[in-house]
Amino acid sequence: MARPESGSLTAEAYARIRAEILACRLAPGQKLIISDLCEEFEFSLGAVREALARLTSEGLVVSEPRKGFRVAPITxxxxxxxxxxxxxxxxxxxxxxxxxxxxxxxxxxxxxxxxxxxxxxxxxxxxxxxxxxxxxxxxxxxxxxxxxxxxxxxxxxxxxxxxxxxxxxxxxxxxxxxxxxxxxxxxxxxxxxxxxxxxxxxxxxxxxxxxxxxxxxxxxxxxxxxx
Structure with missing residues (x-):
């Protein structure tokens, strides 16, 4: 079976993580451990990283220097x-x-x-x-x-x-x-x-x-x- 292209995997990872954030199953302010996301959703490290970067640009995820990623808080x-x-x-x-x-x-x-x-x-x-x-x-x-x-x-x-x-x-x-x-x-x-x-x-x-x-x-x- 042909392996899905990396762009497709990133899109899938983005859609899945985004859905979890919008449903508040990933709670506001929750720290996002990349390795945990890879294991839970069965996506590669690269796909998850790219998905989080895209979600950061949308304001749904916050990137913190030396701390990684976190679901954007609500205020x-x-x-x-x-x-x-x-x-x-x-x-x-x-x-x-x-x-x-x-x-x-x-x-x-x-x-x-x-x-x-x-x-x-x-x-x-x-x-x-x-x-x-x-x-x-x-x-x-x-x-x-x-x-x-x-x-x-x-x-x-x-x-x-x-x-x-x-x-x-x-x-x-x-x-x-x-x-x-x-x-x-x-x-x-x-x-x-x-x-x-x-x-x-x-x-x-x-x-x-x-x-x-x-x-x-x-x-x-x-x-x-x-x-």
């Missing part, structure tokens, strides 16, 4: 900053998409919102964690909202901010069920978007993002995870 200051910038970029992308979207764009929003509403947020095997099925459809729903945006740079910035905020959202999962109605929040955004109501849709997306931040700050969950 209240960063959470506030990410939320403020993300709300602005998401609103710009959504406004652009509403102005450019067609019937297929509308249909995809409605379909993904419905699919998301039928899934459980929490993992049945571990209610303190997000269901991976829910997380995947949630990502597709937010992508569907902005799919008609015709600005590649806005979409790139949006993707980066979505990734950075994902760990914070996952930390909030134990609080979501008691303090908010995510199904209604997503439906409000979807309905406003397909109705071509820019003002209502952008206000709804801002409120949606800011609510997660407010819940986390009020509960002191972020302070408990700060590295």
């Amino acid at each position: 209240e200051a960063e959470l506030r900053d990410i939320t403020r910038v993300r709300a602005t970029i998401e609103s710009l992308c959504l406004e652009n998409a509403i102005n450019n979207g067609d019937l297929r764009w509308e249909t995809n929003i409605v379909a993904t919102e419905f699919e998301l509403s039928r899934l459980s947020l929490q993992d049945p095997a571990d209610p303190a964690r997000v269901s991976e099925a829910w997380a995947e459809v949630h990502k597709r729903f937010h992508e569907a909202l902005v799919a008609a945006c015709d600005s590649p740079w806005l979409l790139r910035l949006r993707e980066l901010l979505f990734i950075q905020s994902e760990r914070y959202r996952r930390v909030s999962v134990p609080l979501d069920r008691a303090k908010r109605d995510l199904v209604s929040e997503h439906r409000e955004i979807a309905d406003a978007a397909v109705s071509r109501d820019v003002e209502k849709a952008t206000a709804a997306i801002r409120a949606h993002l800011e609510r997660t931040t407010r819940i986390l700050i009020e509960s002191d969950v972020v302070k408990a995870h700060e590295g």
Whole structure:
């Protein structure tokens, strides 16, 4: 059997470690021992090193001189900053998409919102964690909202901010069920978007993002995870 190319191995290592970080299975602030990662995920030393370097450039991993790598910590200051910038970029992308979207764009929003509403947020095997099925459809729903945006740079910035905020959202999962109605929040955004109501849709997306931040700050969950 042909041996996979090194680039492919690095991509696989990157995807696997990134997924573990976003799911908080590799916890904020956790030291990353390269040899342990190689053993656990069965990747070569080179592939893991390159994957960590890529994750460092994305801000998900921190490289410390003479200390190695660590999962980037989460902080209240960063959470506030990410939320403020993300709300602005998401609103710009959504406004652009509403102005450019067609019937297929509308249909995809409605379909993904419905699919998301039928899934459980929490993992049945571990209610303190997000269901991976829910997380995947949630990502597709937010992508569907902005799919008609015709600005590649806005979409790139949006993707980066979505990734950075994902760990914070996952930390909030134990609080979501008691303090908010995510199904209604997503439906409000979807309905406003397909109705071509820019003002209502952008206000709804801002409120949606800011609510997660407010819940986390009020509960002191972020302070408990700060590295």
